[in-house]
Amino acid sequence: MNRLMLDLGIIKLASPGIFHLLPLGIRALEKLKSLIDKEMHKINAQRLALPALTPAELWEKNWLTHEEAITDLLASIAPLSYKNFPLRLYQITSKYRDEMKSRFGLMRGRQFLMKDLYTFDIDMENAEQTYSEIIKSYENILTKLGIGFSQVLAATGNIGGLISHEFHYTADVGEDKLLFCSNCNYKGNVEISGQDYCPQCKSTKIIVRNGIEVAHTFLLGDKYSKSLNATYLDRNGSIANLQMGCYGLGISRILGAAVEVLSLEQELRWPLVLAPYKVVIIAPKGGSKEEVLTSGLDQELYDNIDKLDGYTGNILLDDRNHLTIGKRYLEARRMGYPYIIVIGSKATETNPLYELNEILTNKQHFLDKNELLQHFRSIQ
Amino acid sequence: MNRLMLDLGIIKLASPGIFHLLPLGIRALEKLKSLIDKEMHKINAQRLALPALTPAELWEKNWLTHEEAITDLLASIAPLSYKNFPLRLYQITSKYRDEMKSRFGLMRGRQFLMKDLYTFDIDMENAEQTYSEIIKSYENILTKLGIGFSQVLAATGNIGGLISHEFHYTADVGEDKLLFCSNCNYKGNVEISGQDYCPQCKSTKIIVRNGIEVAHTFLLGDKYSKSLNATYLDRNGSIANLQMGCYGLGISRILGAAVEVLSLEQELRWPLVLAPYKVVIIAPKGGSKEEVLTSGLDQELYDNIDKLDGYTGNILLDDRNHLTIGKRYLEARRMGYPYIIVIGSKATETNPLYELNEILTNKQHFLDKNELLQHFRSIQ
Structure with missing residues (x-):
């Protein structure tokens, strides 16, 4: 990983x-x-x-x-x-x-x-x-x-x-x-x-x-x-x-x-084929209720996306959970990862939803695991 | 190719x-x-x-x-x-x-x-x-x-x-x-x-x-x-x-x-994982009866081996058919390809047999296409 x-x-x-x-x-x-x-x-x-x-x-x-x-x-x-x-x-x-x-x-x-x-x-x-x-x-x-x-x-x-x-x-x-x-x-x-x-x-x-x-x-x-x-x-x-x-x-x-x-003034942009990693997953902050209630989901999501054609080795888990989600999200934008997935409060629901941020098109979606995987398959 | x-x-x-x-x-x-x-x-x-x-x-x-x-x-x-x-x-x-x-x-x-x-x-x-x-x-x-x-x-x-x-x-x-x-x-x-x-x-x-x-x-x-x-x-x-x-x-x-x-005095030897190509196929000499009777077999064999796990991109076709098989075989040995396949007279038979030379073990086999593919699968 x-x-x-x-x-x-x-x-x-x-x-x-x-x-x-x-x-x-x-x-x-x-x-x-x-x-x-x-x-x-x-x-x-x-x-x-x-x-x-x-x-x-x-x-x-x-x-x-x-x-x-x-x-x-x-x-x-x-x-x-x-x-x-x-x-x-x-x-x-x-x-x-x-x-x-x-x-x-x-x-x-x-x-x-x-x-x-x-x-x-x-x-x-x-x-x-x-x-x-x-x-x-x-x-x-x-x-x-x-x-x-x-x-x-x-x-x-x-x-x-x-x-x-x-x-x-x-x-x-x-x-x-x-x-x-x-x-x-x-x-x-x-x-x-x-x-x-x-x-x-x-x-x-x-x-x-x-x-x-x-x-x-x-x-x-x-x-x-x-x-x-x-x-x-x-x-x-x-x-x-x-x-x-x-x-x-x-x-x-x-x-x-x-x-x-x-690139923009404050954010790097890479050609998609050259982006150092295509996807970064931001895990919950340490000690938060999200951390407790979503335990293991970050790893599961990582493993699933990593198996998709074109994504293997192109995904990064940011589990530096001593930092806030906001700080890590801004840093991820600065570095220019094209897809930023945040494991936030909606991931604590019975059917966990993940926040997918598509930086190049400036879109945000809340998707469950299967929808997320399908999304990545379709844009490949 | x-x-x-x-x-x-x-x-x-x-x-x-x-x-x-x-x-x-x-x-x-x-x-x-x-x-x-x-x-x-x-x-x-x-x-x-x-x-x-x-x-x-x-x-x-x-x-x-x-x-x-x-x-x-x-x-x-x-x-x-x-x-x-x-x-x-x-x-x-x-x-x-x-x-x-x-x-x-x-x-x-x-x-x-x-x-x-x-x-x-x-x-x-x-x-x-x-x-x-x-x-x-x-x-x-x-x-x-x-x-x-x-x-x-x-x-x-x-x-x-x-x-x-x-x-x-x-x-x-x-x-x-x-x-x-x-x-x-x-x-x-x-x-x-x-x-x-x-x-x-x-x-x-x-x-x-x-x-x-x-x-x-x-x-x-x-x-x-x-x-x-x-x-x-x-x-x-x-x-x-x-x-x-x-x-x-x-x-x-x-x-x-x-x-x-x-290496030997006259022949290079590579660690198998580093050999520039694992397999070289030597096609018949131009104008020979083998060339006429095995037409298309070199390409078919190449495509089949190239699809095997670990062999993709690791196979070379030597179809410089203005050179004799003997000359190309010696050159292939000098370069240290671990597996040299010769399309010779036995390849003109109804069930074509190919001459597989395993240089590292100094063995020679005559195998049909399926046996050859099975052999490469098993030594992978």
Whole structure:
């Protein structure tokens, strides 16, 4: 059983730009990683880990720092046949940067977690198909998080290559500026398009909004494979260059940005799929008549919900009964648990009713055990 | 479906002491991490992540580098009541060291993965009980890996504290020396006991063997909590110092050492619970009569085994049918898959029989589909 012993919270500033990630934060992060792993598995991407001890680089617009290491790795495994492709390799690693403006917490920390994906194809037609497939996969990941996002054209910058897109959450605190054309639907980072008119249809019916960049994709072509000699043997046995793509997903940034976009001033809000725990049960105060009359119900409720698909391990019992229900309820709201169940006075009745608070929809219900379980089953 | 596209292997040397961890290696590592997470959950330990950007330290006998950060974290969350304890916090992080002798691969790499656990109790009696409980938990983890290990008394060294133990795999390549007394059953690192006689009963009936240290435990007392002011409020409302323990488990080292201990010269061997995939199916060679006559059986077999408890996602189809069965079989043995199924000539019969090779027991069976599924169910 997951008991709330001590509310350690989510993150805590250790020094400027450096954070302790506390148990709730780790749980959310692990859920995001697992969601990404599952999506990567669907597109047959294999995970690996390249060494982190590579020269430090400025990260500002240089998301992907392992192109050379991974191309080199591939070049070293010869001979590769055309039958081995497409090949998709990714890693999830901590990266560091010398960040002067670390004011946005996890969004721009000095230490951050990223997923890099590298793709290898035998020709441009296949590489373009891969590029579309990965973009679709990134859309799936971001859609599951339930926060609106925009995919925009981006500059290829230091990484280089043929085409590049970024995925953004639009938010005032975003440090990028995005141009949306109401006339032709063009979307782009103003870096490549200016802010005065649409670069595609020249219309001035445009909207410029701030964006938080959460993912970046590059169709690289043979820029890296050529210089690093990452080749394959084609159907005729001739040597040819691989066509590459590289793709970044800012894991800790997504976590920080999602919470930033969703939360209220005094209450955290998590995307439902990332909430550290979905349900918290608040047991009666010690010494109250409710404690005496509902004895054992908290444990029974916990065990029943814990058995439901999607809830196993996602439920927490707050039986710190030296604290009032009110204090624990406020704390639970601050932490952003989506469902808060209070065992209050109606739970002392012959057919005990529990107070279910649905935070995201701001609804309160009084339900008996079976109704409660049915409710959780139906919203799963 | 997990298809073997290109055999990238397990690890690859990037530069001395620095490794690329390839897809199979990552899978084994993730399995080990998950096994550890589950055991930590059982003892109510909560995971967090302390920043990695702390000053570099020599690691040789200094396993645990976050005592001060974590004690400081706890000291900053005040006031803590005695009701909040016992408290157990752990993290899994990459660490780095300046390692001159990096010849043993993952066993002594420059970059390595470790689990640190820190425990906090209100008095020494509780702290000792916690210490025993964690030792039991470490024994559970190591027992699940199926490799014999020894728990020995160790020096408290730089970390300090009241008592310390180490867990070792005994192996010739081990860099520690362990003394086992045949008279009184004492076991200790020779660092604290010399190599001439048993320090407990003075008997000379001793055996000295080399060991690979895979875990280390320290009962710290109040050494860190005192100096860093990590206190709590006792039942009377008085301030008292917490009693601590700290515990390290060398994750990448366990992986390297386990493979080192189990493997043959030409074939890897994994602890069954860590094998990157449990089962590989080798489909017939392209253009063979077996390919024509067994069409679709590989996929059917894959789907059936993949549905078995404990096998989901743990099965791999090697349908690189431009390679001979023999070549793929040898490669599968080299990689250490515990169960290799070959779809050969007996699979063309009316009741198709599959060749199941159990590598760990060196047995070969010919079984039809139902017998095969029953076999996997029974050994689960």
